[in-house]
Amino acid sequence: MLAETIFSAVAAAGLGIAAITAYRKKYRSAARIAAYALVPLGLVMTGAVRWAFDTAFSPVAWAGFGALGAAWLLLAATRGAERRAGRKAAGGGAEPAAVAPGASAPAGKALGGRAPRAATGGGAAAGASEDFSDIEAILKKHGI
Template identity: 65%
Template sequence: MLAETICSAVSAAGLGIAAITAYRRRFLTATRIAAYALVPLGLVLTGAVEWLAGTVFSVTAWVGVGVLGLAWALFMTTRVAERRSLGKAARDTARPGAVAPGASAPAALGKASRPADRPKGRAAEQGDDFSDIEAILKKHGI
């Protein structure tokens, strides 16, 4: 009841200011002030002020707002975590030669992996494959 009275008083005051402005021959400004002054009165007549006042002073409404805020925070947290994991996976796959996170550099980066040092032909390529495996085994002490 109090909120409706205050809104009606604000509308009446606004319409009074609009009338004074129109008296000074500033009709465009007076029309704009009158439009703003009629908004609170329209809200009172539609019942929006009563609903809003009931919602603002309701404990259950504020608990609901808190629950919605918590849900939003959880959604955002999962999005950030998902983006970080997708970014990490993209970085791992973008690295050439990496098999697993923390894997050492492949043995193919040695001298034999350079195109100028490789012997030509199919038999030479098979020899390079075995030399890579042999280098890996030596690296691990096998």
């Protein structure tokens, strides 16, 4: 009951300030102040204030919020445990998992850190090997 009285008084004071502002010929500001002043009055009339105050001072409501918090913590903890278990199963978390199940290892790991060699064949394969060695040199320069 006290909350409704306070909210109604705030609304009345706001409407009074809006009237004074309108008297000073600042109609846009007066309309904005009146809009803000009508919000607490609307909350009182819809019963939202009573519901909010009943919820805020209810031990059952706070126990419910505690139960929701505990549920959230349990979900977050199990999610983290699943992620850790997935990393350990994938190889200890040191190496990233392959993008596709049939994907091969990266070229540097498969060849012991050496640049890929060109297949015996024409100049096109030799040109490709030079391109890869240039790229590998750039990556090594940047520490990648």
